[in-house]
Amino acid sequence: MADRSLIFPADEYQQRTARLQRSMDQNGIDALLLTTAPDVFYVTGFLTRFWESPARPWYVVVPSHGEPIAVIPTIGADLIQRTWIKDIRTWQAPNPRESGVALLSDALRDVVSERGCIGVPMGLETQLRMPLADYFELEKTVTPRTLVDATACVQRVRERKSEAEIAKLRHICNVAGQAFDTVPSFAATGVGLDQVFAEFQIACLCAGADWISYVAGAAGQGGYGDVISPADARPLVAGDVLMLDTGAVCDGYFCDFDRNYAIGPPGDAAARAYDALWQATQEVLGTITPGQRACDAHQMLCDALVRQGAEPGGGRLGHGLGLSLTEWPSISAVDETELVEGMVLTLEPSAIIAPGKIMVHEEVVVLRSDKAELLSPRAPAQMPVILP
């Protein structure tokens, strides 16, 4: 049977590493220091929910030539040994007397000359997953080597998904699609939104998700307000629009799309908003293409919504997707990132129905050389109605 700890054959990770190394060459970076679950998995295949514990940092050093080095707590040694990584250095963590920085510093000094540059993602949509005091200590111990921002160096590589990654993303989108299909079997008048959230997570697991890192949603008369609040126990009532949105995970890859349901026959405004969102998405599915910028896609979605008679919602109307619930770029008015072949994006137009009342529609696509290909099963053209 497949060794789940590797997910892909070793050459997938080797190709990723080679692409990162080409990007490092172009950016004058002699080694990358990676600290987050998505970045570490991307290079190594090291996949574990243990990242949920903030107790321990995990490091991967990617030199500009040669193979990556893992500098990790002993508790991960067994798992990383099942990946393609051969240079593995461990310490017992957490330990107030031994942070692992000396070991990490040694690894970096092994592969970066004194005049060299160490790249660390520091920009928008990145985080440094290690104690800040350890970072300052590292900065001292690698001197005179410099630490520089490697956000673009990493993002320009990771944003072009391989066919193997696209297959994983399509799979988890289909899993969530199956779960969405079952919503009418448990969402009904009188059922609390918190119960709906629980049942929906169960449906995702039954359909084959490994785990559910994100579920959001909302329900309200003719539309809903904010879409990030936890579910309350308010029962669904006729006239509600119910929205569910999920970031379910299989083999480390996330889906992220939503579906709307009318509880009882929808009112005119809600039905019109749904139709406008569906049509606007349909239009942009046919026109979005590599070579445009993220802000162009935003404009296309806004224009299409206006043509459909809807008022576009604020904020971003989509984003990258892959090894975390959201990745760059943002489909927003201010993001000029070029759309490229292999990018997986959500198209997430929202429409303002009335003050404090919105509707959000979301699909997942991969950009092919000259068009977009859907990865999520397309939402129905009419809002599904759940009758009591």
Add this chain to the structure above:
Amino acid sequence: MADRSLIFPADEYQQRTARLQRSMDQNGIDALLLTTAPDVFYVTGFLTRFWESPARPWYVVVPSHGEPIAVIPTIGADLIQRTWIKDIRTWQAPNPRESGVALLSDALRDVVSERGCIGVPMGLETQLRMPLADYFELEKTVTPRTLVDATACVQRVRERKSEAEIAKLRHICNVAGQAFDTVPSFAATGVGLDQVFAEFQIACLCAGADWISYVAGAAGQGGYGDVISPADARPLVAGDVLMLDTGAVCDGYFCDFDRNYAIGPPGDAAARAYDALWQATQEVLGTITPGQRACDAHQMLCDALVRQGAEPGGGRLGHGLGLSLTEWPSISAVDETELVEGMVLTLEPSAIIAPGKIMVHEEVVVLRSDKAELLSPRAPAQMPVILP
């Protein structure tokens, strides 16, 4: 019905803030800058799974006097307005042209004099959840104010759980306990470990968990190897010991404990290891008390295991628990943190059965003034046997 966005009455958060402010006074800190989901929830009651998206930073500033200030992306405005926080400053994020640092810097300069100190958790078991480049920019813009490590300032407060927190932790432990009780209904010879993981997550949701942030486990003949790998499809067979471990969440609070099951009658070595772990835990449940240090509890667990004829496993044998899957301190040989009343801890002794074969046992306790009180339903004294 209860507003789930607040979880506790406002005075719970006000008391926490007052305790943080006393700790700040003692540590010479004029304002805290908090960036992580647990720290932000602790002060504000702002609870959302939206933290799963790395796209946006979220900031809370706690001044040494007066009320906290939230500096957050616009998308969180509705939710934070339902908490007790009144000073809310928002910007549209993510935005390559506007990081939010100017807004954050203004908030800090409003409450910290030029000679003042801004505390940021930088130490063991902390992370800075914001782009590192933004942190450097902030450092410049708040000059001459200094940024200092506030790890101890925050940890000494958060580690003493209130009765309201203890009630939440007891609740989620009971939820997981109910799920563990159902394991024999789905874990059987021939069922793959990945299927067992899925069913166990479903059981946690059915028992009332809001979501499942962590499930780990393992199965192997007479014991298992590492405990952080994803589940594979290998079917359970007679002679396996199956272990499941969960960090399920209710109202933002985590449980973290495991249970072991024998698939068919256990071998002698496995049964002896289970007994030793159970008895050693039982002994320490009776002797652990405030005033000891974390390393003392580690020694007590090791000594008790040896008395029971078992070889203690390496690494830490327990840890704090609360708003994340693991919190400080570590029950390890090197952590000298004083155990205090109100601490919630896992006792997690492990025994080495043979090379590469271990067993791990885990319970959750709260430290009362002179004893420990169990929060997890106690594991059965004999290993439960699942017959085909």
